[in-house]
Amino acid sequence: MSRLVVVGGGVAGIAAALRGIDAGCAVTLVEARSRLGGAAGSFRRGDLTVDTGQHVILRCYSTYRRLLARLGVADAVPVQERLGFPVLHPARRPVWLRRSSVPWLPAPAHLLPVVLGHRLLAPAARLRVLGTALALRALDPEDPRLDGCSFGAWLRHRGESDRSIEALWGLLTLAALNAQVDDASLALAVRVFRTGLLDGVDGGDIGVPTRPLGQLHHDAAHRALRRGGANVRLRAKVSGLHRVGDRWRVETPDEVVDADGVVVAVPHAQAARLLHDLPVPACAQWARLGSSPIVNVHVVYDRPVTELPFAAVVGSPVQWVFDRTAVAGARAGRQYLAVSLSAADRYLQARTGELRHVFLPALAALFPRAAGARVEDFFVTREPCATFRQAPGTRRLRPPPATGLPGLALAGAWAGTGWPDTLEGAARSGEAAADHLIQHTLHRSSNPVEAT
Ligand SMILES: Cc1cc2nc3c(=O)[nH]c(=O)nc-3n(C[C@H](O)[C@H](O)[C@H](O)COP(=O)(O)OP(=O)(O)OC[C@H]3O[C@@H](n4cnc5c(N)ncnc54)[C@H](O)[C@@H]3O)c2cc1C
Structure with a gap:
């Protein structure tokens, strides 16, 4: 039986490990933290279970949704019937x-x-948006030339105004690419808008988790991996990766694990550090993918202030706001709102007190009942490296699963899937990396079984 080691227990690593199990490999998953799920996990704060950041998915996230079904938690992320x-x-x-x-x-x-x-736009602007949408639909996200252009420049060239960008294009780009339109790759924007909105009728229907992410990506994933016979090592940071003969040696401070194949499924900065002594092409270039932050502002009111489960916002510092009361288990009578701020460079270093002065009045301007409510808790979560910076020119920096070294493959939402840095990109990359090894290395010594 071939031995597969997966380094990193985010969604990419979980997807790779399950693929290895399905191919009949002996799988060990090694994760530095005390929990699986990586960027998409949860923690406790008093009575609340808080997600590291609000996540939403789309119906077109087919691989990620299949992964949830495999974990037995598809019902935990219901997708709306109609966008x-x-x-x-x-x-x-x-x-x-x-x-x-x-x-x-x-x-x-x-x-x-x-x-x-869209009444926030003038009638002529709405007609222009229709024309722009049709032009966007005619572009090919695989055309390498598109990646050299900024989405914002392309929109302005089409005559889209600042108002249309703020009230429509920018709103969606922030959520999908964690970038302002001027900083976003046109190729990635085409991928998102075509797959999510323009090519099919239902691809953009939104799914919002009804359970904390930790229940999906740690509890359910851990159960599924253990059920499949995988060895899950938590609090085990891989410090070295060496080729010894035709096998690999994976080192943590406490143990050494030998493997026929290794999937490295960690963020690009950590992957570059781990592999820098190996002849992996362009590994030194990955740093140029950079990082883009997401900040979440969390407010618990002593009473309900809105009936909306979630909303987009324009003309305000609030970008998107979500009602987290039920999912987080807030106490009866309270309402817990999370404001999700993408491309949040300007808020990353701001003190919690400063953000309180900005966001409590902003929420009260949207939800008048908030003005009279008592704030029982106010806190901020900051993810400085939430995604890579999905800017023009990044396509050629994203590596394919194959590293050129036998038995070593790369995964992670930053890898070259053609998808943005999302749960779907992570799941796709994990499966692609495991499939590459199964096809080229592991099949020689394993006895594959049919996937169930
Ligand atoms: C606040 C926030 C909001 C987001 N919102 C959305 C959203 O709405 N929709 C969406 O689709 N996506 C969203 N994303 C992006 C999504 O979470 C990521 O694309 C995805 O989770 C990345 O998964 P991954 O497995 O590639 O990487 P990660 O989740 O980063 O997992 C990598 C894992 O590797 C581990 N690791 C690192 N180094 C080592 C080592 N040396 N040894 C062992 N383990 C190691 C890390 O601890 C980590 O667990 C959001 C991200 C954030 C942070």
């Missing part, structure tokens, strides 16, 4: 953006109500 969300403005009436309910309307006509009903 729809409110856009709030502190001084204007909310606008509901919903795709068409007419079942026979083909894509992208299903988005007509979203664009034509």
